[in-house]
Every structure is written in C-alpha cells, then in structure tokens.
Amino acid sequence: MDNTEPSVKMEKAFRNYHVETEWHRNWKAAFPPGFREVSFSDTTLGELHRADVHTPCGTTLEFQNSPICLEELKSREAFYPRLIWILNGKKFKGFRVLKSLPDVDDPRIADYDFCNTAHLSMIRKSDFIQGRPRVLSFQHPELRKLPLTSYYYSFCWKHPHRVWYHAKNPIIVDLGGHFIYQLKHRRQLSEDYPYLHIMTRKSFIEQYAGRFY
Incomplete structure (x- = not known):
C-alpha cells in the first residue's frame, strides 16, 4: 500500500x-x-x-x-x-532585441514618454496631457544629443x-x-x-x- x-x-x-x-x-x-x-x-x-x-x-x-x-x-x-x-x-x-536606448532614468527625458513602437521615438508629456501628442524621433533637436546606453534595449x-x-x-x-x-x-x-x-x-x-x- x-x-x-x-x-x-x-x-x-x-x-x-x-x-x-x-x-x-x-x-x-x-x-x-x-x-x-x-x-x-x-x-x-x-x-x-x-x-x-x-x-x-x-x-x-x-x-x-x-x-x-x-x-x-x-x-x-x-x-x-x-x-x-x-x-x-x-x-x-517573434521575439527580437531591437535598438539601444538612452538611460530611462536620465533627468533630461523626465518630461517625455517613450512610444511603444519598433522605431525609437518619444512624446512630450505636456502634449499628451493636452490631447495632441507629437511623435519626436531621436533626430529631433530636443533628443538628438541624448547618449544611448549599451545596457538598455528596445524589443518586440x-x-x-x-x-x-x-x-x-x-x-x-x-x-x-x-x-x-x-x-x-x-x-x-x-x-x-x-x-x-x-x-x-x-x-x-x-x-x-x-x-x-
């Protein structure tokens, strides 16, 4: 038993x-x-x-x-x-590592949100609150000089x-x-x-x- x-x-x-x-x-x-x-x-x-x-x-x-x-x-x-x-x-x-990201805690992007897209881009929080968010690429003057890290990555x-x-x-x-x-x-x-x-x-x-x- x-x-x-x-x-x-x-x-x-x-x-x-x-x-x-x-x-x-x-x-x-x-x-x-x-x-x-x-x-x-x-x-x-x-x-x-x-x-x-x-x-x-x-x-x-x-x-x-x-x-x-x-x-x-x-x-x-x-x-x-x-x-x-x-x-x-x-x-x-369908899991892929995409692009390097800036430091997500960098104070220079405290007023921005990342866009959930395959292309690296952000929107201003102030624009989002006003209901008219404008997508900014990392070639935009506000983001262009932001350094990218070797340890944070976007993915899909x-x-x-x-x-x-x-x-x-x-x-x-x-x-x-x-x-x-x-x-x-x-x-x-x-x-x-x-x-x-x-x-x-x-x-x-x-x-x-x-x-x-």
Whole structure:
C-alpha cells in the first residue's frame, strides 16, 4: 500500500510529466548541488514545492522552458517571496532585441514618454496631457544629443506568452549565448514602456552563487 502523502505524489507526477530539457539542466548545473531541487512544505495547504535553485540569500530561481498557466504562476509567486523567473527565450516566436536606448532614468527625458513602437521615438508629456501628442524621433533637436546606453534595449514580441504580463517578480529572458535580458517597465503617463536590461549570464550566476561559484 502506498502511504505517500497526496501532495508529494502530485509533485512527483508533475516532475515526471515535465521532463527536464538540456537547457534546464545546464542552468541548474551552474549552481552548487546544495542549491538545487530544494523542497519546501506548505503545511497550511498541504502542498510540496520544489525550487529549481534556492540560494542562501533566500532567492529562488525558477527555470521555465515551457508555458505555464496563470494559476501556477500565482501559486509559485505567492509561495516564494523572492522569486526570479528565467525563461527560455529561444522558444519564443517573434521575439527580437531591437535598438539601444538612452538611460530611462536620465533627468533630461523626465518630461517625455517613450512610444511603444519598433522605431525609437518619444512624446512630450505636456502634449499628451493636452490631447495632441507629437511623435519626436531621436533626430529631433530636443533628443538628438541624448547618449544611448549599451545596457538598455528596445524589443518586440509579436506572439507573447501573455501569462508573463501578470508576473510580479523579475523575469529574465535567455536567448542563448553569453548575455541574458531582464524584462523591465518604465512607468509613464501615457502607457508603461517595456524594455530590456542586458547583463552577462556569468555575472548573474556569480551574483546568486556568491563565493560558491
């Protein structure tokens, strides 16, 4: 007779059904064994949660190779207060990194909003408030001398997995290679502007593996 707790059975079934990919294994292998597959029990709900990587600083890293439902996303974010999602962006359709951006916190553009288009442009907040926004390219005299960064980028995602728009925790997109991209949003008067913050995979791992790297 199998006396295994129902929650444990569910967790085992979930793990067996979602066979780990090479991408998933490679990410976990970048961290010390003691950080990987750390289990936590939720005594209130009678559930078992197993973190892909859980660091001594209390941060949980979840490597997501396939889409998940909104219910699962909310469940994990509710359980892990310090969670970072790492997504396999190589499987995304229509995801492209576009152009370098200026520093989104540069005080020189505090009175401007980015336009959510493939072409880099902005509008004045004052024009938006008056109901007659005028699109300004970065060749406009007001923006022409604004320096561009090497770490912020615009992007497009034609067929997004919309469940990720509901995520409250940081999202990292892995497109392969030495660099990864954190999805961020600039709060704006017109509408929030999504952009990417590029970093090296190595620096990210060092940050959370610490002295164990």
